[in-house]
Amino acid sequence: MPLTGIHSGLGDRHVTLNAPGQLLSEYGHAFGAMRIDVTEAGLADGTTTIETNVAFGDLRITVPPNVGVRIEAATAFGSTRVLDDELGAFERGHVVTTPGYEQAAKRLDIRSNTAFGATRVSRGTP
Numbered sequence: 114m115p116l117t118g119i120h121s122g123l124g125d126r127h128v129t130l131n132a133p134g135q136l137l138s139e140y141g142h143a144f145g146a147m148r149i150d151v152t153e154a155g156l157a158d159g160t161t162t163i164e165t166n167v168a169f170g171d172l173r174i175t176v177p178p179n180v181g182v183r184i185e186a187a188t189a190f191g192s193t194r195v196l197d198d199e200l201g202a203f204e205r206g207h208v209v210t211t212p213g214y215e216q217a218a219k220r221l222d223i224r225s226n227t228a229f230g231a232t233r234v235s236r237g238t239p
């Protein structure tokens with residue numbers, strides 16, 4: 114059975130993806146910071162989807178500079194900043210899509226759920 118997700122807790126977790134096929138479909142973490150860097154993950158053409166669930170901690174996702182990104186964020190008792198868009202502390206289903214997303218050869222869809230923490234999505238450097 115293939116590994117589809119990482120679920121961890123207590124402490125900080127850093128995931129750096131630098132080769133095709135390393136990106137999993139689900140990441141979960143509690144009680145600490147989780148950092149996911151997909152800048153050099155070698156995303157396939159088309160749409161790649163990941164889901165993140167974080168409670169009592171911070172999530173930082175770094176996305177590639179030339180990939181269309183769509184983020185659907187749900188936040189409870191925390192904050193979410195997606196690229197240049199600051200979302201409220203009780204946002205449900207707020208969607209941020211980068212310009213040119215639909216036409217991009219490579220697209221990354223992120224479904225983020227955060228409770229009692231902060232989520233930040235930013236672009237990596239080329």
